[in-house]
Amino acid sequence: MSDASEVEAQAQRLREAVLGLRQALGGLIVGQREVIEGVMVGVLAGGHVLLEGAPGLGKTLLVKALARCLELKASRIQFTPDLMPSDILGTQVLHDTPQGPTLQFEPGPIFAEVVLADEINRANPRTQSALLEAMAEKQVTQGQETRPLGPPFFVMATENPIEMEGTYPLPEAQADRFMLKLEVRPPAREELLRILDVRPEGGLAALRPCLPKQALLDAQAHVAQLPAADAVKGLIADLVLATRPELAPARFRPLLRLGASPRGAQSLLMAARARAAMAGRLHVTEEDVRAMARPVLRHRILLGFAARAEGVSADDVLDAIVG
Amino acid sequence: MDERQQLEAAVARVRRRARIACGARVLSAAAFAAALGFALAGPTGLAAGLLGLVLLRGPGLSLLVRRLDAALGAAGAFECAWDHRDGESPMLVAQRRRALALIKAEAARVAAPSPHFAWLLPPLLWVWPALTPRAEPPPTPTPPPGAAAAQPKGEGATTDPEPGAEPRKAGAAAKAHEDSPDAGAAAEAGAAGGGAAGAKAKVGGVGTTAGARSGGGAGAHKVVVGGGAGSVVVPRARPTALPVTKPEATLDPSDPARPYPRRYRALIHDWFGRAGD
Numbered sequence: 129m130s131d132a133s134e135v136e137a138q139a140q141r142l143r144e145a146v147l148g149l150r151q152a153l154g155g156l157i158v159g160q161r162e163v164i165e166g167v168m169v170g171v172l173a174g175g176h177v178l179l180e181g182a183p184g185l186g187k188t189l190l191v192k193a194l195a196r197c198l199e200l201k202a203s204r205i206q207f208t209p210d211l212m213p214s215d216i217l218g219t220q221v222l223h224d225t226p227q228g229p230t231l232q233f234e235p236g237p238i239f240a241e242v243v244l245a246d247e248i249n250r251a252n253p254r255t256q257s258a259l260l261e262a263m264a265e266k267q268v269t270q271g272q273e274t275r276p277l278g279p280p281f282f283v284m285a286t287e288n289p290i291e292m293e294g295t296y297p298l299p300e301a302q303a304d305r306f307m308l309k310l311e312v313r314p315p316a317r318e319e320l321l322r323i324l325d326v327r328p329e330g331g332l333a334a335l336r337p338c339l340p341k342q343a344l345l346d347a348q349a350h351v352a353q354l355p356a357a358d359a360v361k362g363l364i365a366d367l368v369l370a371t372r373p374e375l376a377p378a379r380f381r382p383l384l385r386l387g388a389s390p391r392g393a394q395s396l397l398m399a400a401r402a403r404a405a406m407a408g409r410l411h412v413t414e415e416d417v418r419a420m421a422r423p424v425l426r427h428r429i430l431l432g433f434a435a436r437a438e439g440v441s442a443d444d445v446l447d448a449i450v451g
Numbered sequence: 452m453d454e455r456q457q458l459e460a461a462v463a464r465v466r467r468r469a470r471i472a473c474g475a476r477v478l479s480a481a482a483f484a485a486a487l488g489f490a491l492a493g494p495t496g497l498a499a500g501l502l503g504l505v506l507l508r509g510p511g512l513s514l515l516v517r518r519l520d521a522a523l524g525a526a527g528a529f530e531c532a533w534d535h536r537d538g539e540s541p542m543l544v545a546q547r548r549r550a551l552a553l554i555k556a557e558a559a560r561v562a563a564p565s566p567h568f569a570w571l572l573p574p575l576l577w578v579w580p581a582l583t584p585r586a587e588p589p590p591t592p593t594p595p596p597g598a599a600a601a602q603p604k605g606e607g608a609t610t611d612p613e614p615g616a617e618p619r620k621a622g623a624a625a626k627a628h629e630d631s632p633d634a635g636a637a638a639e640a641g642a643a644g645g646g647a648a649g650a651k652a653k654v655g656g657v658g659t660t661a662g663a664r665s666g667g668g669a670g671a672h673k674v675v676v677g678g679g680a681g682s683v684v685v686p687r688a689r690p691t692a693l694p695v696t697k698p699e700a701t702l703d704p705s706d707p708a709r710p711y712p713r714r715y716r717a718l719i720h721d722w723f724g725r726a727g728d
Contacts, residue, residue, distance in 0.1 A: 132545035139545075353542040357531040359517070410546040411531035 159319040173402040175307025187286040199337030203240035207251040213258035245285035309427035356412035383435035468563035522561035
């Protein structure tokens, strides 16, 4: 961006791209407006997104549709209980060459620009932790070599609620690496009737890329530079601090085990920037922060057993904090 | 004027208004506290006026900027531009330009409104006495020559104003002539056989005796009705006779227990055995 006029032009292009993307996804996914908006925020902010919901709600379809619209190299990892870390990251394979047998690295499905990690909580924690470095640092270290991922690089993961059988809870360290956690809820009756008229496979094939790779990178750079007022940053700090057990509302203090981290505060600011950019603004507002607080912080708050016994969820805590 | 200077000029306008408004409130609070303190505790109470200077402070700069942002309807754009006014990146310049495009002249009045007119009242407490004209006491009527002899001794308070008494305005002055409410004196005059003239004679007005005010006994107070041939000397009939030489112009504020005209003082003195005035 060379000058202010280019910034305005970029903002306009971003708005048009967002409109096109929203229209494309909305044509295939019935309802779920908040989930679609959250996924777009994650894409523009350069963060990973975790979709949680019961089976059959269209989580995988949404991620596949997004990958088609973004014109990015996509891969899919179906997490199963017997999945190994090397199945994700890649492994050394022995090859016969004229010079003799040599080990060559075969990259795993993680080496893509959009990674669909389907039902991520079905794999054991050891396998899940293989994503830690990739998600946090966007690189993979195998032996003596470190190989970069992207840009861009997203992990769009789906998971079933922990109450389902055959699932494992995500390690806290891995959960903290997702920028957003979006809850996919069952559709209402009107939406269900419209779903009956949608042909998912046909609709997926009909999708055309609406945001080229370079345009996406420019949009991400534009979002990253959006300024926020001191009061807005103060609000972010206050919200994150309020998730700590010692600073939370009195009613929730005995129920909390761990609050959000500084990474959570950075994620909240980036998500708010993306939301502001999608609205065509060049500054972040307090409303942006409050709107993104729940998707960004709900999976970073660790509740104790007392909270589960009382039926208190992270969203209940955030409702009291955010208002 | 570059963009940063425009931002600072907009904020300076609001800040100037806020300071003036705060100064007015501080002076008003100080005047009120001083008036209240002075009334309650004399000169020591003036120190209370200093409380207004200490307690009342104007809004801070960040709050003023936020108010101006709200007055502009900028949804945080002006506040963000103000916080980043030193930055020169293309993004910050573009954002600043958007904020400047929202500036309106009337926003300063909304962000720093003038004080409510009620803040003017305390200073008026100090200024009002100087502005309002003092009311002159009503002129003291000259007693008739005959009435001077009938004046009881020690009575001198007839025309003297009571200590602490405030004169009434001329327009509200008591009647110079007063029809006699003393039916007793008239009845006595009639009973004394004064004839029709005597019966109709009234004790009252200037020129007739005012000797009915008795400090103790009725004594030798006499009333001369009429004059010359046919005049009738009527002894003072009752201690309740009311003097009429001086119209009651004012109440006696020196004694809150006596909210009655001066002419009733003699009566009450008799009843309660008060000694002197």
